Amino acid sequence: MTTSAQSRIALLCTRNALSGLLIFATLCMALLDTFDLANLTEPATLTAWAFVALEFGRLTPKQRLPIYLLLGAGVVFAAWSWFAGVPLHPLDLLGEHLKLAMLLAAVNFIRLSTQLQSNTGNPGLRSFVTTLGGMHLLSSVANFSSMLLVGEQLKRKQTLSPLSSMILARGFSLAVLWSPFLSILPLTLEQVPGTQLYNILPFTLGLSLFGLAYTLLDARFRHERELDAYQGYPMTSGTLLLPLTLIIAILIVSALQPDLPTVGVVALMALLTPLLLLTLKQGLGEAAQRFGNHIVERLADTRGEISLFLSAGFLAAAVKACLSASLFSLPFTYTSPGVAVFVLWTITILAHLGIHQFALVAIFAGMLADVTTAPTQMAIAYIVATSASMSGSLFSGVNFILQARFNCSGRDILRTNLPYTLVMLLAATVLIYMMHYLGIH
Numbered sequence: 150m151t152t153s154a155q156s157r158i159a160l161l162c163t164r165n166a167l168s169g170l171l172i173f174a175t176l177c178m179a180l181l182d183t184f185d186l187a188n189l190t191e192p193a194t195l196t197a198w199a200f201v202a203l204e205f206g207r208l209t210p211k212q213r214l215p216i217y218l219l220l221g222a223g224v225v226f227a228a229w230s231w232f233a234g235v236p237l238h239p240l241d242l243l244g245e246h247l248k249l250a251m252l253l254a255a256v257n258f259i260r261l262s263t264q265l266q267s268n269t270g271n272p273g274l275r276s277f278v279t280t281l282g283g284m285h286l287l288s289s290v291a292n293f294s295s296m297l298l299v300g301e302q303l304k305r306k307q308t309l310s311p312l313s314s315m316i317l318a319r320g321f322s323l324a325v326l327w328s329p330f331l332s333i334l335p336l337t338l339e340q341v342p343g344t345q346l347y348n349i350l351p352f353t354l355g356l357s358l359f360g361l362a363y364t365l366l367d368a369r370f371r372h373e374r375e376l377d378a379y380q381g382y383p384m385t386s387g388t389l390l391l392p393l394t395l396i397i398a399i400l401i402v403s404a405l406q407p408d409l410p411t412v413g414v415v416a417l418m419a420l421l422t423p424l425l426l427l428t429l430k431q432g433l434g435e436a437a438q439r440f441g442n443h444i445v446e447r448l449a450d451t452r453g454e455i456s457l458f459l460s461a462g463f464l465a466a467a468v469k470a471c472l473s474a475s476l477f478s479l480p481f482t483y484t485s486p487g488v489a490v491f492v493l494w495t496i497t498i499l500a501h502l503g504i505h506q507f508a509l510v511a512i513f514a515g516m517l518a519d520v521t522t523a524p525t526q527m528a529i530a531y532i533v534a535t536s537a538s539m540s541g542s543l544f545s546g547v548n549f550i551l552q553a554r555f556n557c558s559g560r561d562i563l564r565t566n567l568p569y570t571l572v573m574l575l576a577a578t579v580l581i582y583m584m585h586y587l588g589i590h
Contacts, residue, residue: 179251183413194244204452226467246462255416280381284320322540343524465515500538541570
């Protein structure tokens, strides 16, 4: 290895370590602030944006473009409100989505205790069902890494079959509907006034089960020949123990202590559970070493998501500043089921045209926060739009992985998932109107 190559590797390791320490400091300070143990919002905001600045050059052009657009639009709205006399506090604008950055950093630690093990089984429908179910549960806590782990086991001849791509895309996107460890549910709880975890979950869990059932029917009638001989990757109960334990623990804590901030509880459990499991398996010394190595070697991998969320939060805060000064007004003064359905379809369509779904949710939720009179209906609209966009849009992170990592063609992805996307949107539309007629707002 040449001296220059060694120097580049050393520089990369140093940057990884510094970035990891910055975002870990952000995580710790934001956790203390979330539980009202210390007032650390401003220093946590500074370290979060220092992380973004240090890692920005390592983002791909595709990752940087939406961030440029979000920051640029945020500067325009912030300048407009400032010239109109609105008192602005830069750190308040920059820290709008600080808690979500905290959550993304914490969830990254779950991969420390994520290991795949499979059961041997006969090919066919049972193999497909168990693989889909396992992928769904694993992705509920392991985020995008679940797609890479499971996808590598399902890959054949450097690509994925239609059924395998269906398992990855829908297994993951349907977990987005209900998992507090994935970003959209915490984002909704933070940004939509009046939302409660237990008010949302019955409906999103129902939609998730509906989506899984539709996927089984879809596989049975549209891919019958492949399904009969399908060899998946059924996971063992040991592999699925971690996601089940985490989800059940969150639900129990939320039920017993509803006043605790859900985002903080999820982040704390995502941080401590892998450390506890590693300690039980390998001892405290080895666990601490792996935990520390993860901070300085792998935590910087959150650069893309954290940069996007902080930028979207900046824009949302700037838009809210304009609304607070009545610089422009919304066409409605309350949220009806018609508004929720309009937002549902608009976000999905715009996401399919290339605008990131999380940014869209942040913008809409920010603009509608003060007029939201049906928080549960609006929450479902935001969550379902995100889920449908993640599986259906060629610009989503899910389908980017399918195309870039597993060589799936965009045409095949659209052909496989477009009917599913329309069915999920129609189901959510019917659900929102049913909620309205039942008096559930």
